[in-house]
Amino acid sequence: MSAEIVMEKPGKTSPKDWRFTPHVAELEASIIREMLKFSSLPGVISFAGGLPAPEMFPLEEMKTSCANIIDRYGSDSMQYSLSMGITPLREAIAARANERGIKSVCANILVTSGAQQALEMVTRVFIDPGDVVITEYPTYVGAIQAFNYHRATYEYVSMDSDGMLVDQLEERIERCNPKLIYIVSTYQNPSGITMALPRRRKLVDIASRHNIPIIDDDPYSELRFEGDPITSLKALGGDIVISLGTFSKLLAPGLRIGWINGPSEIMPLFERVKQVSDLHANTFTQYMVLDFLERGLLDGHIDNIRADYSAKRDLMIKAIKEYFPQSVKITHPAGGLFLWCELPEGCDARELLDYAIEEKVTYVVGKAFHPDGSGENTFRLNFSNASHESIVEGIKRLGRVFGAHLPGGEMSQ
Amino acid sequence: MSAEIVMEKPGKTSPKDWRFTPHVAELEASIIREMLKFSSLPGVISFAGGLPAPEMFPLEEMKTSCANIIDRYGSDSMQYSLSMGITPLREAIAARANERGIKSVCANILVTSGAQQALEMVTRVFIDPGDVVITEYPTYVGAIQAFNYHRATYEYVSMDSDGMLVDQLEERIERCNPKLIYIVSTYQNPSGITMALPRRRKLVDIASRHNIPIIDDDPYSELRFEGDPITSLKALGGDIVISLGTFSKLLAPGLRIGWINGPSEIMPLFERVKQVSDLHANTFTQYMVLDFLERGLLDGHIDNIRADYSAKRDLMIKAIKEYFPQSVKITHPAGGLFLWCELPEGCDARELLDYAIEEKVTYVVGKAFHPDGSGENTFRLNFSNASHESIVEGIKRLGRVFGAHLPGGEMSQ
Structure with a gap:
């Protein structure tokens, strides 16, 4: 048989009939990643993604870092x-x-390709189908994706303005024998809530007594707008806490440098998962971050980001007070990137998003942060990415949507 | 309870008793990655890793690319x-x-963090525990790691100097209903063998008739030392072939930029796996590679690499002829990075490696490339990474080891 015949009549090639693993075939696209595609269209104001402010990236300093590391290394x-x-x-x-x-040495740290990889690696190391993970409610959508991919079972613990209601935790642990407790303890994504210190102490105490690892997903804690820094779970709990960090929000996410800080005795497990996944984190951008750190630039840069995001948070809250119906409730985060919004009971943030998209403004529906698909009347707003002008204009547009479509909304216009 | 008590008496925290997923707990460290640690010690000549020649990296051009992309994007x-x-x-x-x-459009391409990630993503998408993958014998160790991680079952098809014996393929497919056929068709790692054109035609014909995807792991085909380029499996087979590529060997591995070229209709599956794994490939180094390509520098650069590696291959073969006992047989690859060596039947390359390490020279034992742990009398030599001087000196050292420890070895010294 000649090659030409093969090429023209390629048998029964039919990729859609290939036998994919069922949990991949069923995988849903991330709402946020999909929204990112829409958000990049001209004229669209996006409060959807968790993108840092592009104007804050230290472009000239990074250019210097590139030259430095090539010369030096x-x-x-x-x-x-x-x-x-x-x-x-x-x-x-x-x-x-x-x-x-946080007492740490080199042996505690594995560098990842961003915090999402850190999260998925933790999930790989702990979660087999059906294994239980305890999460806050709501919780981070990227974690839900990783847990869903590995077919975890969820136990939720609700939150108030001081974070997870840890009084409910011990009963859950005893009932469902979880593999992990997953927390975004500081300026939580999506709620903006920070766990108060007494709760943190109680959480590490309970987890330690049951020897259940706490995964503290901690990308935001250095983006503090007010008050004193709060002691981290890992500083309180030591080895019972695996902390996940990233330079995405502190420097630039496109460099894809995050890390896992965990007990040294179990880090070889992560090392092997990293080997099989993608060998190692990007060498070049690891050196870029290192050079930026070694030149002592990061702390000052973080101060600039804090000032910028704090002003944007204030501006967004001010605009919301001006343009949203009073029936829309919001959190007042002390740091981070997000506001969390609650519509009146019975309203559907998903339906309203269609009108918002018509107005060329986007947010993320709260359902994305509830593994059980509830949270219909909630949504998340990002305030770090848009310009001051866009924040005001975007909130004005959302105000029009809510004014027209919320019960009694028009009254407060 | 005070925080101090929690910190001083952290309950029963005992990370070694955490309940890890069994297949991760059992994961073995990559022989090659472990060898890399030893290889970096002073005085060690490494033929172990698959590292490109560091002196070939276009450092100044990449420095220009960094500045260009920051200015431009x-x-x-x-x-x-x-x-x-x-x-x-x-x-x-x-x-x-x-x-x-290879007929391709943008929709066929997903950018990965190097070819290892491409390989592991393919494994995620296709392999559930027990699923069968057909491989060459021997086959690439990084693929074995990914397949083992996902608990694949292997069916091997042996090779001769024209590659996989595809005459044996159809019977295997009918007997074991594989999910995938995994091939390194050109300058195979580890053997250096290239599949001949008639075999390629037959392979895509058989795979197409059975609608079994061929994964063509193709990091080396552009590193051709002699002869005409051979038509790629994907050019012959179209959608039945998923091709994996990388800039690691063409430009620099530390940039971690590879790709999957597959049927557009199934690429959304890979996109979702990428989302959950680590969101996306490194933005910055993607632009670095793009700039290097757009300046038209890659083809000339590849020509330089081909000339360099070709000379190193020749030098290594010449040194082997001079210093190895004649009982050690080697392949003569027409491209790529590796020689494959066979010791006399009954000799154990693993035992000899201990003597080699004493002489401060390393290789990778052939067992690493045999999923069934056989290949005791084989090993792989890399010729791209070491300098000319080190190639001669390292082969001389290995010659001493083989001369002293192979049966009849001393006779040919």
């Missing part, structure tokens, strides 16, 4: 490197943790 | 980006595929 900056990450960056991450009261 | 070069990859890079990858006779 030469070919090492572009070669294969170790699966745990490059040693000086791991040491720098450990040193920063120590400054925040 | 600004904050977009550091922001979150789409899970499929940045569009202009996907278009450039598709255009390069078309130049090689």
Whole structure:
């Protein structure tokens, strides 16, 4: 049989009939990632993604870092490197943790391709189908995706303005024997809520007594707008806490550098998962981050971001007070990137999103943050990414939507 | 209860007793990755890793690319980006595929964090525990890791100097109903063997008739030292072939940019797996590769690499002829990075490696490339990474080891 016949009559090639693994075939696209595609269309004001402010990226400094690392490290900056990450960056991450009261050495740190990978690696290491994970309610959509992919079972613990109601935790643990307790303890995504110190103490006490690891997903805690820094779960709990960090919100997400800070004795497990997944984190951008850190630029840069986002939060809240019906309730986060909004009971944020999209403004529906698909009347607003002008204009547009479609909405216009 | 008590008496925290998923707890460290740690010690000559020649990295050109992309794309070069990859890079990858006779458009391409991630993503999409994958014998160790992680079952098809013995394929397919046929068709890792054109035609014909996807892991085909380019499996087979590519061997592995080229109708599955794994490939290094491509530098750069590696292959073979006992047989690859070596029957390359390590020279034992743990008398030598001087010195050291420890070895010294 000649090659030409093969090419023209390629048998029964039918990719749609290939036998995919069922849990991948059933995987749903991330609402947020899909929204990102729409959000990039001209004229659209997006409060949907969790994108940092692009105007804050230290472009010229990073250009200098690129030149520095090529001059200083030469070919090492572009070669294969170790699966745990490059040693000086791991040491720098450990040193920063120590400054925040978290006893850490190099052996505790594995560098990941952003915090999403850290989260999915933790899920790989702990969750088999049916295993139970305890989460806040609502919880981070990226975690839900990772847990769903690995077919976890959820137990939810509700929150108030001081975070997870840890009084309910012990009963849950005893009843469902969870593999993990997953928390975004500080400026939570999506709610903006920060767990209060007494709750943190109680949480690590309960988890320690039951020897259930706490996964503290901590991308935002350095983006504090007011008050004193709160002691981190890992500083309180030590080895019972696996902390996930990232430079995405502190420097730039496109560099894809995050980390896992966990007990040294179990880090070889993560190292092996990293090997099989993608060998190691990006060598070049690890060195970029290292150079930025070594030049002592990060803390000042974070101060600038805090000032910027704090002003944007204030502006968004002010605009909401002006343009939203009073029946829409919002949180008042002390840091981070998000406001959490609650429509009157019975209203559907998903239906209203269609009208919002007509007005070229977007948010993320609250259902995305509830593994059980509830939260119909809630949604999340990001205030870090849009410009001041867009924040006011976007909230004005949303105000028009809510004014026209919420019960009694028009009255407060 | 005070925080101090929690910190000083952290309950029963005992990470080693956490309940890990069994297949992760049992995961073995990659022999090659572990060897990399030893190989970086001073004085060690490594033929173990598959590292490109560091002196070939276009450092100054990449420095220019970094500055270019920051000037040209600004904050977009550091922001979150789409899970499929940045569009202009996907278009450039598709255009390069078309130049090689592979009909491709942007929708066929997903950018990955290197080819290992591409491989593991394919495994995720197809392999549930117990599912069968057909591989060459021996086959690539990184693929074995991914398949083992997902608990695949193997069916092997042996090779001769023209590649997989595809005459044996149809019977295997009918007997074991595989999910995938995994191939490194050109300058195979580890053997250096290239599948001949008639075999390629037959392979895509058989696979098409049975509608079993062929995964063609293709990191090396552009590193051709002699002869005409051979038509790729994907050019012959179209949608029945999912091709995996990478810039690791063409440009620099530390940039972690690879890709999947597959049927457009199934690419959304990979997109969703990418989302849940790590959101998207590194934005910054995607733009770096794009800039290098757009400046028209890649083809000339590949020519330089081919000349360099070809000379190193020749040098290594010459040194082997001079220093190894004649009982050690080697392949003569027409491209790529590796020689494959066979010791006399009954010799154990693993035992000899201990002596080699004493002499400060390393290779990878052939067992690593045999999922069934056989291949005791084989090993792989990399010729791309070491300098000319180190190649001669390292082969001389290995010659001493083999001369002293192989039966009749000393006679040919």
